[in-house]
Amino acid sequence: MSDFTFFITLLFSTILFGAIIGAYYGTAQYRIQFGLPLVTADCICPSCRHRLSLCHQIPIVSYILLKGKCHYCHTPIPIRYPLTEGLFLGWYVLTYCLFHRFPFIYLALWYLFVCIMLIARSRRQLHPLVKGLAIMTAYHFTISLLYIAVYAASYGTLLLPK
Numbered sequence: 001m002s003d004f005t006f007f008i009t010l011l012f013s014t015i016l017f018g019a020i021i022g023a024y025y026g027t028a029q030y031r032i033q034f035g036l037p038l039v040t041a042d043c044i045c046p047s048c049r050h051r052l053s054l055c056h057q058i059p060i061v062s063y064i065l066l067k068g069k070c071h072y073c074h075t076p077i078p079i080r081y082p083l084t085e086g087l088f089l090g091w092y093v094l095t096y097c098l099f100h101r102f103p104f105i106y107l108a109l110w111y112l113f114v115c116i117m118l119i120a121r122s123r124r125q126l127h128p129l130v131k132g133l134a135i136m137t138a139y140h141f142t143i144s145l146l147y148i149a150v151y152a153a154s155y156g157t158l159l160l161p162k
Contacts, residue, residue: 019059022088032128048073059085
């Protein structure tokens with residue numbers, strides 16, 4: 001695989017991962033604030049409590065397609081959700097583009113960013129914060145293993161290729 005193809009493949013993966021983590025962060029922040037469980041099978045509209053279908057949960061894209069309103073009750077969706085998703089997506093893409101040859105650096109920066117954001121927004125609620133950090137740690141650990149495996153398979157090493 002050429003360096004360019006490898007870069008673009010991981011860039012696309014980074015875009016997806018950044019938006020998904022941003023969406024989960026927004027959900028976790030809301031659930032921590034109201035003392036709700038952080039892991040559930042369903043996502044719901046906070047206004048009408050209707051279960052959201054998978055196509056209504058696509059980060060940023062769903063907000064645009066739904067014109068910023070719930071599909072079911074037409075209540076406006078707060079702009080903070082797509083902005084948060086965009087912030088995470090932007091940070092993940094920026095750090096990947098700057099440090100794409102050093103996977104441990106951009107993976108550590110991603111994780112550090114999530115931890116700082118969760119701690120800053122936890123409002124001193126320790127138990128949900130610990131749960132949120134544990135969940136984000138599991139996500140980032142899994143993704144880190146995948147990125148490192150792809151990097152090592154492509155270059156045969158985790159060190160900077162010659």
